[in-house]
Amino acid sequence: MEQWVKDWVKKQRESGEIGIEIKKQANSYYVYRSTTYWDKKAKKRRKKSTYIGKLSRDGLREKKEKRVTVKQYGNAVLLQEAMKDIVTSLKVFESWGTTRTRYTSPRSTLHYYTPRMVYRR
Numbered sequence: 001m002e003q004w005v006k007d008w009v010k011k012q013r014e015s016g017e018i019g020i021e022i023k024k025q026a027n028s029y030y031v032y033r034s035t036t037y038w039d040k041k042a043k044k045r046r047k048k049s050t051y052i053g054k055l056s057r058d059g060l061r062e063k064k065e066k067r068v069t070v071k072q073y074g075n076a077v078l079l080q081e082a083m084k085d086i087v088t089s090l091k092v093f094e095s096w097g098t099t100r101t102r103y104t105s106p107r108s109t110l111h112y113y114t115p116r117m118v119y120r121r
Helices: 003-014 070-090 115-119
Strands: 020-025 028-039 044-056 059-062 101-104 110-113
Touching: 003 020
Parallel strands: none
Antiparallel strands: 020 028, 028 044, 044 059, 101 110
16 A cells, blocks of 8 residues: 555544544555444444545545436336327236346346336335
């Protein structure tokens, strides 16, 4: 770990921050807040890390919030409402629960939805 990263961590600890963890991936440093919790099933402590942001020589760049756009939500609701009437007639077919539908999202990621996934409430 480079000296400037060690100095940044030391400065954070002096200011009262606890549980700060630095992970290096390739040539970048990422900051996490680590804590432990008790796992009742395994009967031992487990570590839980929460991503805070990316560390550079300029300082900490906090993570960006991911948001679902109104357009994406609106398209899904529109599709669900449009198919509501034909779902009952399609349930007659036995293969309806196992058929997969291919849908390409606006970000060109390929998703597969089974009809049961779409219409469960």
